[in-house]
Amino acid sequence: MDSTLSNDVYPRGIKLGVDVGTVRVGLAICDPDGILATPFKTVSRDAKKNSDVRVIVKQAAERGAVQIIVGLPRTMKGEEHASARMARDYADLLVAELQRAGLDVPVNLVDERLTTVTAHRNLHEAGMSSKDHRKVVDQVAAAGILQHAIDMQKARGSDAGRRVHAPAPSEPATSAPTLQAAPGSDPHSSTRGSQL
Numbered sequence: 001m002d003s004t005l006s007n008d009v010y011p012r013g014i015k016l017g018v019d020v021g022t023v024r025v026g027l028a029i030c031d032p033d034g035i036l037a038t039p040f041k042t043v044s045r046d047a048k049k050n051s052d053v054r055v056i057v058k059q060a061a062e063r064g065a066v067q068i069i070v071g072l073p074r075t076m077k078g079e080e081h082a083s084a085r086m087a088r089d090y091a092d093l094l095v096a097e098l099q100r101a102g103l104d105v106p107v108n109l110v111d112e113r114l115t116t117v118t119a120h121r122n123l124h125e126a127g128m129s130s131k132d133h134r135k136v137v138d139q140v141a142a143a144g145i146l147q148h149a150i151d152m153q154k155a156r157g158s159d160a161g162r163r164v165h166a167p168a169p170s171e172p173a174t175s176a177p178t179l180q181a182a183p184g185s186d187p188h189s190s191t192r193g194s195q196l
Contacts, residue, residue, distance in 0.1 A: 068108070069107075069160075
């Protein structure tokens with residue numbers, strides 16, 4: 001299935017939702033018709049080896065996902081702090097790993113506010129003890145993020161959130177000497193994609 005996006009089109013098919021935390025990452029999945037997002041899996045965050053990122057990419061490949069939605073936590077005023085930067089960095093890691101795996105699956109950052117709070121409340125109302133919340137709250141939050149995104153896509157008839165793009169490829173080999181960072185310059189300026 002072609003997952004190429006234009007201004008008024010969004011990919012149709014199975015999608016994954018991702019709730020990024022410092023300790024755990026929650027995953028959710030929706031049906032091919034994009035009707036219902038369901039909690040799917042919780043994986044431990046591995047900031048050193050990023051094995052959790054590879055788990056998500058593997059799930060995307062195995063399930064034929066057409067899009068990955070990553071929640072971007074903002075404050076109620078719309079500001080971004082450390083958790084939002086973490087989500088952006090995680091989305092960058094996902095894009096890079098998808099590229100390495102040869103998968104053309106778009107990754108979108110979608111504004112999410114209070115999804116974890118809502119997930120805790122829903123679990124409490126369902127009769128689950130607070131002690132047991134930890135096991136599933138991240139995937140329930142991921143389902144909330146994904147449901148919000150697929151509902152927006154259907155309501156608008158266009159894609160939701162902002163697409164995360166891979167960093168621009170390096171300069172051609174003929175200009176290799178210019179890639180060397182000059183003393184005192186920012187060594188990251190030419191190696192990092194633009195932030196959304």
